Amino acid sequence: MQTKQKRSIHRRAAGEARRAGGRGGDGVEARVAQAVLCERHRISRELHDSVAQELSGAALLVRMLERRFRHRGLKDVSDVARIESCLSGALGHLRAMLQRTACLNVTQDELPGALRQLCTDTAWRYAVVCRCRSRVHRIPWRDEVASHLHGIARESVCNAVRHGRASRIEVNLSAGRTRGRLSIRDDGSGMPASGGGGAGMGLTIMRYRADAIAGRLCISPHDGGGTMVVCEFPVP
Secondary structure, eight states: OOHHHHHHHHHHHHHHHHHHHHTTOOHHHHHHHHHHHHHHHHHHHHHIIIIIHHHHHHHHHHHHHHHHHHHTTOOOOHHHHHHHHHHHHHHHHHHHHHHHHSOOOOOTTTHHHHHHHHHHHHHHHHTOEEEEEEOOSSOOSOHHHHHHHHHHHHHHHHHHHHTSOOSEEEEEEEEOSSEEEEEEEEOSSOOOOTTOTTOOHHHHHHHHHHHHTTOEEEEEEOTTSSEEEEEEEEOO
């Protein structure tokens, strides 16, 4: 990765951490979250620029080889097709991982669509029911708030399918005159409630994101089973 890109990533994460600390968040936790986000983004960029490109190139070469074999009259090219399928599958998994780990910038107008796309991608990739409901007709908050809300939703959905083994996930976004609310509910095996130990770095980053927008994050078991993640935040 180029030096200018690295500096840009660290400046952006550092700025977010300062804003979080200035709103009353724990300073040490904010610095830890900043470092993790920076490292996540650095690794995702390097994987995209190296491994993803190499996998894409290898899949293309195998596809061309398969066509060449067919052109020469070779009928049994199933092994070549399987290799191409494996490479394409690995590339798809890598791209999904990069989407989860990269620091995405989502504007206020893009947030409802980005949440719907998150649910669509999750449903397709993990074969689960993942639905989004947005009751926000006018986005009254800044782009920074939208990016953090999307990050919280992405982390929650990822935890639900990968750790909670959920089969159904619901993402809801709503806003009143003074407060907004993002909730993610799943039917998985559950996760520790807010304040519990061993919650993991993902939950630390979610709390950091909530602090950055002067919000309140609550993670609790749901009455019907699974987990409910709620982030309430002020609307300017």
